[in-house]
Amino acid sequence: MLTSLLLPLALATTGAARSLGCGREIPSKFPSAGKSAILHLPGTDREYRLYIPLTYDKNQPTPLYFSFHGATRDMNEEEELSQFSNPFFNKDGIAVYPNSKNGYWLSNPSANISLPNDLDFTNDLLTHMENLLCIDSSRVYSAGKSNGGGFTAVVACNATVGSRFAAFASVSGAYYDTDNIPGVGPCKPAKRKEGYPFIEFHGTGDTTAPIDGNTNSNPKLPVIDFLEGWAERNGCVKNAKWARNETVMEDPLLRHASWDCAGKRGIVQHYRESGNGHCWPSTVGNDDYEEHPLQCPAGKSAFNATEYIFEFFRDYRLRL
Ligand SMILES: *[C@@H]1O[C@H](CO)[C@@H](O)[C@H](O)[C@H]1NC(C)=O
Ligand SMILES: *[C@@H]1O[C@H](CO)[C@@H](O)[C@H](O)[C@H]1NC(C)=O
Numbered sequence: 001m002l003t004s005l006l007l008p009l010a011l012a013t014t015g016a017a018r019s020l021g022c023g024r025e026i027p028s029k030f031p032s033a034g035k036s037a038i039l040h041l042p043g044t045d046r047e048y049r050l051y052i053p054l055t056y057d058k059n060q061p062t063p064l065y066f067s068f069h070g071a072t073r074d075m076n077e078e079e080e081l082s083q084f085s086n087p088f089f090n091k092d093g094i095a096v097y098p099n100s101k102n103g104y105w106l107s108n109p110s111a112n113i114s115l116p117n118d119l120d121f122t123n124d125l126l127t128h129m130e131n132l133l134c135i136d137s138s139r140v141y142s143a144g145k146s147n148g149g150g151f152t153a154v155v156a157c158n159a160t161v162g163s164r165f166a167a168f169a170s171v172s173g174a175y176y177d178t179d180n181i182p183g184v185g186p187c188k189p190a191k192r193k194e195g196y197p198f199i200e201f202h203g204t205g206d207t208t209a210p211i212d213g214n215t216n217s218n219p220k221l222p223v224i225d226f227l228e229g230w231a232e233r234n235g236c237v238k239n240a241k242w243a244r245n246e247t248v249m250e251d252p253l254l255r256h257a258s259w260d261c262a263g264k265r266g267i268v269q270h271y272r273e274s275g276n277g278h279c280w281p282s283t284v285g286n287d288d289y290e291e292h293p294l295q296c297p298a299g300k301s302a303f304n305a306t307e308y309i310f311e312f313f314r315d316y317r318l319r320l
């Protein structure tokens with residue numbers, strides 16, 4: 001009696017959406033709380049890395065963060081790069097690092113488009129997590145680097161999968177033609193009141209996914225066109241200019257542009273890092289700085305992109 005009276009109240013205060021896995025013990029194949037491990041998604045040929053926070057409580061709905069690796073990289077490198085398993089940034093959430101089929105995600109011309117594809121994998125992996133762990137389904141987020149950042153947008157573009165994510169982040173994303181994604185078609189997110197909150201980070205010295213795009217055999221959109229596309233999908237007019245474009249730091253110059261669309265302040269945001277290359281900004285270094293120093297000509301950054309991403313995500317949840 002007491003429980004049935006208290007439970008709806010507790011839900012009302014937190015706004016959490018308890019997944020089916022709430023109340024279950026962590027499956028024995030999964031890492032224990034505070035650790036990560038490589039797993040295989042049953043019934044598929046796909047792998048992923050899973051991190052469960054030390055604070056995990058099987059009765060407490062927990063946010064879930066996806067982090068997609070860049071082209072030719074993998075799930076293990078992405079954990080090191082994005083630091084989504086680091087409690088300094090991720091205070092209480094589960095992190096998953098999906099692995100691509102062949103080093104590339106949908107939208108990259110080299111991606112394997114055959115079915116089941118990366119969108120099916122993402123959708124099925126999310127369902128698997130919700131079935132086996134106590135996830136707050138209103139707080140599921142997607143981020144990625146380079147091709148993984150571009151794929152985060154492909155996820156947002158899909159009415160089925162994208163609707164299950166509350167907000168999106170991309171670091172040094174490679175953005176291909178959103179009207180004709182190979183194996184997918186045009187970008188067609190579902191209509192929803194919450195919109196599609198999107199944050200993007202890009203260095204002006206990026207030669208892999210140039211900020212102004214390129215027109216070679218692997219053509220990419222200028223980042224500003226990509227951002228204006230998301231502003232439009234969030235209810236701004238076509239080619240809407242940012243509402244604010246401010247200097248965050250002088251040296252090295254870091255500018256922050258943000259769009260307000262359909263009454264949603266800062267629903268699309270962009271950090272423009274002068275001099276940075278194709279590199280995940282971090283003040284202490286990461287796999288990009290250690291293994292790919294030529295991509296990080298400016299050296300370590302004066303800010304942590306991961307910190308800004310988690311701050312951005314914190315502002316959004318789905319109304320389920
Ligand atoms: C492409 O993906 C399908 C389905 O996952 C797989 O069966 C096939 O072997 C892959 N092809 C290549 C060339 O990797
Ligand atoms: C969107 O994702 C769902 C779930 O994986 C998939 O069934 C569907 O075919 C995708 N739609 C498009 C247009 O790719």
Ligand SMILES: *[C@@H]1O[C@H](CO)[C@@H](O)[C@H](O)[C@H]1NC(C)=O
Pocket residue numbers: 224242245255257270272
């Ligand atoms: C913000 O302003 C700076 C300086 O005028 C400009 O270089 C930059 O492109 C602007 N940001 C965006 C997103 O266009």
Ligand SMILES: *[C@@H]1O[C@H](CO)[C@@H](O)[C@H](O)[C@H]1NC(C)=O
Pocket residue numbers: 083088282283284302303304307
């Ligand atoms: C960036 O993150 C690291 C932890 O990875 C932390 O030690 C450092 O203080 C952070 N830098 C800033 C400026 O917050």
